[in-house]
Amino acid sequence: MCSPVTCRVCGKTTWAGCGAHIDAVRAATPPDQWCSGHDDTPQREPVRRPRRIWFR
Template identity: 65%
Template sequence: MKVHLVEWRSLMCRAVTCKVCQKTTWAGCGQHIDQVMPGVPRNQQCAGHVKEKPTGSFWSRLLGR
């Protein structure tokens, strides 16, 4: 039973490639980041990015205008 719990936790957070900077970041619940990122050098870790606020109205964004 304990083995299944450990396997499940390892699936909770995982290393992924950032779509913006192509560096390593994490995906998942956020409670296991310290288990995912320790082997990744600091200069290869994504520091996060500010989300740009969409411009234009809802309809112009929807229609691509």
């Protein structure tokens, strides 16, 4: 079951869950309060760990 959650980027309502009930969540949310997604959101870079040198 899907449920409404707050978008971490814009603060509007989006959904969380299985994806099969998005329409029900959207029906209960005013159109101006629905987050339409963020394609330009910067992706996190992977954490790079320093390499260990075992033998010299």
